Amino acid sequence: MGGISLMLKDTGALLKDDNAPLSCFGVKAGAVVIVKGHKPTEEEIKSLTTHGDPEEYALILRIQASLQKTDDFMQAHLPKYQQDVESYLSSNPPAFSLAQGMPGPRKRLYEQHGIMSENLLQSLLALDGVSCKPDFEVARVKRREAVKATQRRLDEIDAINGRVKENDKAARL
16 A cells, blocks of 8 residues: 655656645646556445545555654664674773763764654654544544654664663763
8 A cells, every 4th residue: 555656747856745845846737747546446445434425534544654764663663773882882882971072972863863863753743643533533533643653763772772871871880
């Protein structure tokens, strides 16, 4: 399952952001837009939604796509961050002050944590932008689960970062 991809006829550009208005991509009145995608069957919609509402189905797909994007990003970045943290902690890093600036390995950890935190916070904002009607029970549950999963990821990287900060603090004592 996935969202709809839009391709501009004149340029052949593929627009992958389902949430952006077409005007963001320079599409003007009278432009020809070709829509590619999978039109779900009634059975697919009914199997995934509370009452078979296509709008709820679209929200569920949007939630799933957001969560998948987050999972893909974290699978690509978290193992390296964990490896770099373990390497940093086992190297008995020297004490430093922020006035001196962070040594290279510590700065890299700071940047990695920042990138992952920012991505997760953006994911939470995207999920916050999903408005589910009260009777869209399945979509509401899926959204809640996605928020919790994203928050767990954020807590996980914050805990790892906490270990680094504790190590730095102990080195200064």
